[in-house]
Amino acid sequence: MQPSGVGARTLLLSLLLPWPGTGQFLVIGPAHPVVGHVFKEVVFSCRLSPSMDAQGMEVRWFRDQPPFVIHMYQNGQDNTDLQRKEYHGRTEFLGENITQGIVGLRLRGIQVSDEGKYGCMFQTFTFFNEAHFPLQVTGTGSSPHIHLKGGEAHGIRLLCTSSGWYPEPRVGWTDSSGQDLLPLSVIKHQMVNGLFHVETTIVVLTHSEGNVSCFIHNPLLDIKKQARLSVADDLFPKIPVWNKLLYAAVAIMAFFLIGAAFYFWRQHKTKSILNEELERRKLLGEEGLKFAQSYAEAVTLDQNTAHPYLQISENKKSVRGSDVFRDLPSCSKRFDNLVCVLGHQIFFKGRHYWEVSVKEKIRWTLGIWKDSVHRQGELQISPEFGFWALGLNRGNDYQAFGNPRVTLYLEEFPEIVGIFLDFEAGRVSFYNVTNLSHIYTFRHRFRGALRPFFYPGPPHAGQNGRPLTILPVNHVQHVTYRRFSV
Template identity: 85%
Template sequence: MQPSGVGARTLLLSLLLPWPGTGQLSVIGPAHPVIAHVFEEVVFSCRLSPSMDAQGMEVRWFRDHIRFVVHMYQNGQDITDLQRKQYHGRTEFLGENITQGIVGLRLRGIQVSDEGKYGCMFQTLTFFNEAHFPLQVTGTGSTPHIHLEGGEAHGIRLLCTSSGWYPEPRVGWTDSSGQDLLPLSVIKHQMVNGLFRVETIIVLTHSGGNVSCFIHNPLLDIKKEARLSVADNLFPKIPVWKLLLSVAVAVAVLAFFLTGAAFYFWTWHRKKSKLKEKLGR
């Protein structure tokens, strides 16, 4: 039997237009932002509530919008035609519990560029609903390394470097008592892969036991640090002849000013005496 005109039009509209949620089923995604570490993998989980078999549904994982497809599952198989290029070969649909309406997606090789707002959607001819959640990428870089760059006029110059951090880390120096030290410079460079490389320089004017350079990941609240024991013999010494020369120069300058002052007062006193003699005549 051929469908009536009204039935055919209804079927056509149901295929072309988005289907409103029925209000009976909802999609539940991660309750908190998903944190993924660079170069590692992460699993997103979504489920139907109440629980029901989703084998006959389209399950789509997307980013920002349903047309930006991260992974698509339909009719019991993965559909790669609509998948965005940057996700090719990096996703795996996890459907072991799909009969209970529970699915997952594994994303491998996490990159800084993967950070953003994601979603999962369940859809049939009569129903669709979706859940959204943010993905936050993080990276804890290498242990800092302190380099002794050399002596300054009044101290020693230390360079601390580390790379592989995300988001932008906090950088600093502390002394042996844990007090912050003021650095000469702090440079944070974001590399092509989005990770940060940091360099910071400090000039120490005196020994004070240990000095520490630390890099802090604000998202994970993880800190890595390096320590250096600063000995007295690291600081530049003034040669004896330079010290004697400085003293001799200081004495000569002082003698010059004292001689000049004495000559000035002698001249002034002589002029005053002559003036009194003239006035006394």
């Protein structure tokens, strides 16, 4: 989508008008990238050279790639006719020095999605010019917190957490001398609002001394926040000798009591493991897919839940992302932030299976949504918040949206994905129908209604233009007719 006056008209006027000449000018924008902090505000500034009165000019502020208007000043006042919807109420034109050719734009409530290239344009009846500059978004998150997570064989495991960082921060541990320590794990999860939540663990050995620190570092601002824990004797208390003897005596007595109980427990546990393994094998490979396909049923899209950036086919079987924001009435059923749509079917019990074509798509997400979860504002994508899904984020970056997310390595990219919900068993399984293989299974004790979930991803300049298409039941071919069933 291109705003009027940006794009083709820019090229045409630049070819027709001479340079330099009377009434012409340069537009000078920020000399360095503008840095904006999330949730705060930033001011863009542009000026004319040579200095001249710009009160009678049209001034536009716009985004590049693709270009669209975020604020327009025309005929001495603001004009919001072409302003992009997500910028409504967030911009303020600053014209105190417009008689000297100096203007500004205040942008409030900075979001990660605001990051990118911007421009400002001045236009008269006979000439125009513009300047371009980047906006870099950054966020310094909460102070890290260190938690004791329990004992290990030779020490204690510590967990350090923090949220609200952007861009992706550096995470680590150091000792008293500032030397880096090797972490046990590091997890960086990008939330729906684009900010990062980080978690890292480390095992502190019983013979350790001094302090241990966890730090989170913002590379753009070069700001570091850290938490420090003193590894004192009371973290690893020394047990008196008489206490050790008492513990040993109690342990010997308990050993004989536990021994008999353990024998019977082990017999019961072995039987349970065997039963669970049989159930698990039902889900795997061709046999698991064939079992799931026997519960195939018709699924359609509920257009009343679709985000305004989505296009739903007339038969309600296909959905694709769009650059056009449809003017739809807002309602509690419709997603207003997460660009997705739900299936019309509602599941309270039983087994249900459907297949979706993801052919030639570079980004998509499919799964199950808890119907009682609200659909407005920021949403946390994880099972804890009523969302069980699997998706692709370009290339071969397949992920199961758990907490933390699980990276999946697939031997063959799926063109058709099968989703199987077993409500009573508490399982949502995903299959690569292309090579008849099981991809991933979520386990959860479901409560309340569930609905199919579809996220087709943005168009990405046509690279992701193909829709997600729900296959009809009579097109769900059984395993015995697939190429690997021979």
